[in-house]
Amino acid sequence: MVKTISACLITKNEEIHLERCLSSVYGHVDEIVVVDTGSNDRTVEIAQGFGAKVFSVSWKDDFALARNAALDLASSEWILSIDADEWVEVNWDALDFALRYPRGTQAYLIDIEVKSATSFGGDYSFRAPRLFTRTELRWFNRVHEKVLTPDGFEPVVSFLESSIMKIIDVGYQNEDDCLVKGERNYTLALRDLLDHQEFSFDQNLLAQKAFEVGRSLVTLGRREESCEYFEQARGTARDPQLWMCATDFLARQYLALGRFRYCISLAISLRQRGGEERYCNWLCAQALAQAGQPHDALDFLEGVDQVIDPSGCEFDRARVVEFRSLCLALSELEESTG
The missing domain is CATH 1.25.40 (Serine Threonine Protein Phosphatase 5, Tetratricopeptide repeat)
Known part of the structure; x- marks a missing residue:
């Protein structure tokens, strides 16, 4: 049985990138769902030109909330979550075969290649669960959001070969854009941490929130301040993977700050x-x-x-x-x- 796919994305003033993004999925997915959070350029017009179902919502300073709105409006069995500044390269026949026999998989890890034009980045690649079942998973976190089961557990994942699907991300294309988005992410991450410090006793969750604040500060070039949050994350993390990520980020900040012995020790x-x-x-x-x-x-x-x-x-x-x-x-x- 052929499985259905909804391409879901949230947008705001993405007329520069959106046509390339939607062209990469148009005619292959069963529907395109766009949740727009207040565009005043041609974003909505471009999306409608590709037959997308476009819904306008108010921005609530919460990426997970906006992404979940797209999930709620989608109707297919599988969700392909992409950003407007990304596009996919897909062997659609091979993908259809993989989705027919998921063997319990709730989410597929997809290779994402980032092509950054700023001094903050440089080209790199990573994997993320961007193709997942609509009814079993939800987005969490105001910023640096991730998909989990409704009760907060990691999904059952499988890796999808890049010969079947990969995502290309143009990354930050200028340093002004990087700093503007970095400031936004820092504000949201700090708000998320403060909210959880007031209401949560889950030390690992607090470590995750502190780690996200640190990451946002790094983007802003505020390395000294970020170290405090990475130290906090290392000190309270119960998840070994989170501890390793926080330790790595802390080591890299010490490297950039010229504290070489600390970097080597970490x-x-x-x-x-x-x-x-x-x-x-x-x-x-x-x-x-x-x-x-x-x-x-x-x-x-x-x-x-x-x-x-x-x-x-x-x-x-x-x-x-x-x-x-x-x-x-x-x-x-x-x-x-x-």
């Missing part, structure tokens, strides 16, 4: 608690190189052919090659002048 702790060895060595190598020890950095780079952080983001391998070449050149210079 990277070693991360490795001891199950962090991927190549990634931890990559952190140590960066700290050593910036501390003026390129030869020692090269030792840590031995065998590092792939860099994937605890949250699943895979960095462009060209960065590894470039960094190794730089360390080698610095090491040779050091020896020749030594």
